[in-house]
Amino acid sequence: MKILSLHQIREADCFTIEHEPIASIDLMERASRAFVNWFCKSFETGDYKVKVFCGLGDNGGDGLAISRMLHPLGYDVEVYVVKYSSKESDNFNININRLKTQIEVNVIDDEQFTLSLNSGDIIIDALLGSGISRSIEGLLKTVVEQINKSEAMIISVDIPSGLLADKPNNQSDTIIKAFHTVSFQVPKLAFMLPQNAEFVGNWHIVDIGLHQTFINKAEVVFFYSTPQEVEKLIKPRAKFSHKGTYGHALLIAGSYGMMGAAILSARACMRSGVGKLTVHSISSGLPILQTVLPEAMYWEVLNDDKFLTTDFKIEDLNSRFQAVGVGPGIGVYEETGISLIKLCRLCKELVIPMVLDADALNIFASQFGDDFTNEIPENSILTPHPKEFRNLVNQSWNNDYEKLELLRKLAIQNKLIVCLKGANTAIALPNGTIHFNSSGNAGMATAGSGDVLTGIITALLAQGYSPDEAAILGVYMHGKAGDIAAEKFGMTSMIASDIIENIRF
Numbered sequence: 001m002k003i004l005s006l007h008q009i010r011e012a013d014c015f016t017i018e019h020e021p022i023a024s025i026d027l028m029e030r031a032s033r034a035f036v037n038w039f040c041k042s043f044e045t046g047d048y049k050v051k052v053f054c055g056l057g058d059n060g061g062d063g064l065a066i067s068r069m070l071h072p073l074g075y076d077v078e079v080y081v082v083k084y085s086s087k088e089s090d091n092f093n094i095n096i097n098r099l100k101t102q103i104e105v106n107v108i109d110d111e112q113f114t115l116s117l118n119s120g121d122i123i124i125d126a127l128l129g130s131g132i133s134r135s136i137e138g139l140l141k142t143v144v145e146q147i148n149k150s151e152a153m154i155i156s157v158d159i160p161s162g163l164l165a166d167k168p169n170n171q172s173d174t175i176i177k178a179f180h181t182v183s184f185q186v187p188k189l190a191f192m193l194p195q196n197a198e199f200v201g202n203w204h205i206v207d208i209g210l211h212q213t214f215i216n217k218a219e220v221v222f223f224y225s226t227p228q229e230v231e232k233l234i235k236p237r238a239k240f241s242h243k244g245t246y247g248h249a250l251l252i253a254g255s256y257g258m259m260g261a262a263i264l265s266a267r268a269c270m271r272s273g274v275g276k277l278t279v280h281s282i283s284s285g286l287p288i289l290q291t292v293l294p295e296a297m298y299w300e301v302l303n304d305d306k307f308l309t310t311d312f313k314i315e316d317l318n319s320r321f322q323a324v325g326v327g328p329g330i331g332v333y334e335e336t337g338i339s340l341i342k343l344c345r346l347c348k349e350l351v352i353p354m355v356l357d358a359d360a361l362n363i364f365a366s367q368f369g370d371d372f373t374n375e376i377p378e379n380s381i382l383t384p385h386p387k388e389f390r391n392l393v394n395q396s397w398n399n400d401y402e403k404l405e406l407l408r409k410l411a412i413q414n415k416l417i418v419c420l421k422g423a424n425t426a427i428a429l430p431n432g433t434i435h436f437n438s439s440g441n442a443g444m445a446t447a448g449s450g451d452v453l454t455g456i457i458t459a460l461l462a463q464g465y466s467p468d469e470a471a472i473l474g475v476y477m478h479g480k481a482g483d484i485a486a487e488k489f490g491m492t493s494m495i496a497s498d499i500i501e502n503i504r505f
């Protein structure tokens, strides 16, 4: 799903009005109806009040239309208009006239006004929408602060009032803290970013029928990968296929005291459809590996018992492996760094796709400085968590928008696929697009879940998925497995092994 910029959302609005064609006020009616349908499905009528706070622009117009629609459905609706200016939008004025015949409208025009809000109330926030042009101040600020202080459930229409859709707010900005945000047609970039989580809450998209011709043609940088879109990438298994059809992966993982990382990624790799798997690890780890994962083959590190020191030769890799995954638990030893560079050079020469994770990235950051990317083959997949990413780019950021730009730059300039992990993992492709993942949950914030992801993506590369597809599909299936695990064990109790056992291709 495309994430349109604010400018494109406005254009889509105008295009729809002109080409459907539909009057602007009727489009507002449709958007408000879509919100009301979502609301009715989510909340039955009951012994509580629905307090709708409206601004003076089109977001306020939505609030008025929503109030008019909810009232006859049996909801106990109270409407408040915050009169922070003398200027109203045309659609606001039409809707206030339509509403006045039905419900009394409370006007707030004095900063001394104290709102009476109860914990059982539902507040609908239709103060400001995507049209905000400056920070909230004065009367509006007082109202937003009172709403945020209340214990009522807050539901924002389109976007939490005060939040900018696709650029950073000032840290001191006053912004509604919604529990739910019900947004029109497309998610806003702001919803994807950790810094806005406390304002956006759980977000939902409702279709308001903006013109598909415009949306299909719109060129965008950001995408939200929906389950339907991603699951289409899965290749079915052919009836007469054999294990050779699905590739042979090499996974390089583990060191003394870190064999768990190797086990987790190897197991996840086998669960993700690879034909054959060889694990390259220290010899003292071999008995453990062979006991817990008899399906895999093992190639032990010679001459060393504690960490990777292999002097990789072309014949070790040539015509043997279709993908290489490296990093989980290998440690940041200098000798391992030397091995890693040899491995990268051979993979580049033999054009074997790679996944680099965890300590492989830490080694690049600590031993190779700003030139680290020279050694990484083009189209490799990097899977850093935010700290690893910060060390890699050797830069910090003031806000999540700056972080996204650094991510994009890393992917474009070095032709890499970089998966910046976390809630809504952001996958940057060499073509400059960023794809946000839709699956996963906070239960995955547990040791070893990143190792599982490395195994999944390595398996997909070995099966012949392109690096772009392997990253997007792998991250999604990892999150989906985490969601199934959370249902079974609860977010707090689930562990990384539970993610593996619930991988479902």
Ligand SMILES: NC(=O)C1=CN([C@@H]2O[C@H](COP(=O)(O)OP(=O)(O)OC[C@H]3O[C@@H](n4cnc5c(N)ncnc54)[C@H](OP(=O)(O)O)[C@@H]3O)[C@@H](O)[C@H]2O)[C@@H](O)CC1
Pocket (backbone or CB within 6 Å): 009, 010, 012, 013, 027, 028, 031, 055, 056, 057, 058, 059, 060, 061, 062, 084, 087, 089, 127, 128, 129, 130, 131, 132, 133, 134, 135, 136, 137, 140, 157, 158, 159, 184, 185, 208
């Ligand atoms: N295509 C769609 O998706 C559809 C969208 N629809 C709805 O329209 C909404 C966007 O509407 P909108 O453009 O009227 O914006 P909105 O925020 O309501 O008001 C802006 C006004 O507020 C003012 N203002 C700005 N900042 C301010 C501040 N900090 N404090 C005080 N005032 C401030 C600004 O004034 P100015 O900057 O000119 O002084 C301007 O007059 C959208 O979110 C959705 O709900 C649907 O109805 C139909 C389809």
Ligand SMILES: Nc1ncnc2c1ncn2[C@@H]1O[C@H](COP(=O)(O)OP(=O)(O)O)[C@@H](O)[C@H]1O
Pocket (backbone or CB within 6 Å): 358, 384, 385, 421, 422, 423, 424, 425, 439, 440, 441, 442, 443, 444, 445, 446, 447, 448, 449, 450, 451, 452, 453, 478
């Ligand atoms: N709050 C969260 N919501 C969704 N996914 C998460 C969350 N926290 C962590 N994850 C996922 O879990 C994995 C954690 O990876 P990582 O930090 O490398 O863990 P480890 O190093 O312990 O293996 C990533 O894929 C990340 O996207």
Ligand SMILES: [K+]
Pocket (backbone or CB within 6 Å): 059, 125, 126, 127, 128, 129, 156, 157, 158, 159, 160, 161
């Ligand atoms: K709003």
